Amino acid sequence: MPTVDTKKNPAYDIVIVGGGMVGISLALLLNAQKQWNILIIEAQAMSCEDSADKPTLGAYSSSFDARSTALSWSSRNIYQSIGVWPQLKKHLAPIEQIHVSDRGHIGLTRIHAEEAQVEALGYVVENRWLGSVLLSQLGQADIDVLGSASVETIVALADGMQLGIQQIDKNKQMIDAKLVVIADGAGSSTAKKLGIQSESIAYGQTGIIANISIEKPHNGVAYERFTDQGPMALLPLTDFKGRPRSALVWTQPSDIAASLMVADERTFLDQLQARFGHRLGQFQQVGERVSFGLALTKSSEQVRRNLVVMGNAAHSLHPVAGQGFNLSLRDAATLADSLASATESVGELTLLQSYQQQQAADQRNTVLFSDSLPKLFGLSASAAALGRNSGLLAMDLIPSLRRGFARFGMGMATREAGNKGLGNG
Ligand SMILES: Cc1cc2nc3c(=O)[nH]c(=O)nc-3n(C[C@H](O)[C@H](O)[C@H](O)COP(=O)(O)OP(=O)(O)OC[C@H]3O[C@@H](n4cnc5c(N)ncnc54)[C@H](O)[C@@H]3O)c2cc1C
Numbered sequence: 574m575p576t577v578d579t580k581k582n583p584a585y586d587i588v589i590v591g592g593g594m595v596g597i598s599l600a601l602l603l604n605a606q607k608q609w610n611i612l613i614i615e616a617q618a619m620s621c622e623d624s625a626d627k628p629t630l631g632a633y634s635s636s637f638d639a640r641s642t643a644l645s646w647s648s649r650n651i652y653q654s655i656g657v658w659p660q661l662k663k664h665l666a667p668i669e670q671i672h673v674s675d676r677g678h679i680g681l682t683r684i685h686a687e688e689a690q691v692e693a694l695g696y697v698v699e700n701r702w703l704g705s706v707l708l709s710q711l712g713q714a715d716i717d718v719l720g721s722a723s724v725e726t727i728v729a730l731a732d733g734m735q736l737g738i739q740q741i742d743k744n745k746q747m748i749d750a751k752l753v754v755i756a757d758g759a760g761s762s763t764a765k766k767l768g769i770q771s772e773s774i775a776y777g778q779t780g781i782i783a784n785i786s787i788e789k790p791h792n793g794v795a796y797e798r799f800t801d802q803g804p805m806a807l808l809p810l811t812d813f814k815g816r817p818r819s820a821l822v823w824t825q826p827s828d829i830a831a832s833l834m835v836a837d838e839r840t841f842l843d844q845l846q847a848r849f850g851h852r853l854g855q856f857q858q859v860g861e862r863v864s865f866g867l868a869l870t871k872s873s874e875q876v877r878r879n880l881v882v883m884g885n886a887a888h889s890l891h892p893v894a895g896q897g898f899n900l901s902l903r904d905a906a907t908l909a910d911s912l913a914s915a916t917e918s919v920g921e922l923t924l925l926q927s928y929q930q931q932q933a934a935d936q937r938n939t940v941l942f943s944d945s946l947p948k949l950f951g952l953s954a955s956a957a958a959l960g961r962n963s964g965l966l967a968m969d970l971i972p973s974l975r976r977g978f979a980r981f982g983m984g985m986a987t988r989e990a991g992n993k994g995l996g997n998g
Contacts, residue, residue, distance in 0.1 A: 583612070586609040587611045588752070590736075590754070592720070593885075594704070596757075598902055598905055601711065605909075612719065613711075615721075618721045644898075645899040661703070668808070669792070670686065672795070672852075673799075695795070721740055733752075758885045759773075767877075771873070775866065781834065781863070785845070787853040791853060802826060803824035807853065821859075824891075841862070872887050884904075894943045911928040
């Protein structure tokens with residue numbers, strides 16, 4: 574991972590603004606395709622000292638924080654295709670079954686990996702481990718990085734973009750690029766500099782995440798539980814010091830979440846137990862709690878000549894269905910495929926528009942799915958409850974419905990058809 578020689582005025586084929594989960598993954602996908610000249614600009618200090626055997630801690634935390642991510646089957650295939658999967662594998666807990674229930678109602682369904690004819694419905698990884706593995710791969714790749722750097726200016730030129738970069742304790746420098754990919758997170762400040770706005774609709778809910786040590790082994794079961802206060806998920810994690818753990822994503826009205834964030838450990842676990850029940854036995858301990866205000870955020874544009882907006886900067890979703898990153902990884906793989914197979918310049922508008930068209934249906938369906946679930950299950954009126962109970966019961970009774978749900982969640986329904994290169998293979 575060479576750093577940039579700041580004395581020159583460098584020109585790149587592709588500059589990625591934002592070295593989070595999406596930015597680094599895209600860089601690795603591009604690098605696997607062609608010998609492009611690639612630079613990542615990241616606001617936080619970036620280092621590859623973190624190895625694949627040591628999780629990233631603290632400093633570089635906005636993407637690789639205390640969260641866990643459920644990777645779909647399509648994400649597995651994408652990482653497999655660029656050699657990231659073998660390193661990631663030892664930190665993953667496979668999801669062998671998804672157990673969906675509705676607190677206080679009879680509807681319940683289980684989805685098994687065998688039904689979808691795959692070894693797992695998904696894989697759960699702690700973001701810190703994901704970060705460590707991605708950074709270690711980046712360290713071995715011929716990709717330039719500028720850490721602790723911010724984009725001060727970005728302007729469109731006749732044949733590319735020019736960025737004015739300020740790095741801590743360094744002089745401002747200008748960098749040219751044929752293509753800039755903005756992947757600097759929801760409400761992107763870089764996109765705003767180009768007049769690209771983001772529309773954000775708040776759910777009025779806060780997601781609390783934490784690792785929970787549990788009494789009974791999870792046996793690879795991911796629990797999705799819908800309650801009148803919001804959905805909660807407990808996803809299987811790898812054991813820690815021989816003790817079973819699950820990763821909690823607990824969505825609550827923001828005022829209740831605020832009090833849970835400051836509650837002592839016992840009170841927090843008691844409240845969680847009361848909402849979730851005893852399927853995992855007694856909850857033992859809770860790790861670091863982090864909260865996220867939840868909103869559906871979309872950028873007003875995703876492509877311009879010499880420009881792509883990607884990841885949370887393009888679409889940031891409700892985490893209930895665990896789809897946000899998986900969708901972005903499919904976007905990234907499709908963009909890498911499109912650029913690699915093109916004969917024209919990487920910044921050509923028609924090329925970038927064709928990428929966007931290829932991903933449009935996937936983005937629309939995934940956004941709709943992630944947006945509808947919390948709304949459907951947030952309704953407490955009896956008709957709605959009846960509707961969702963019959964929905965869950967129908968899913969439990971009709972195997973093809975369940976298979977469809979599982980395949981969608983795995984990202985297979987969307988990435989399968991149109992994929993030729995790096996995807997499902
Ligand atoms: C509670 C929760 C649970 C989730 N669970 C799942 C899941 O199970 N499965 C799933 O698929 N998705 C999940 N998601 C969604 C997933 O976390 C996001 O899709 C993912 O983080 C998006 O990554 P990103 O790289 O686009 O943005 P970010 O993670 O926000 O990274 C942006 C990066 O850009 C950097 N940056 C910011 N501004 C600048 C700047 N001006 N210049 C340079 N760099 C900059 C930041 O430092 C950061 O490193 C979850 C989200 C939440 C909140």
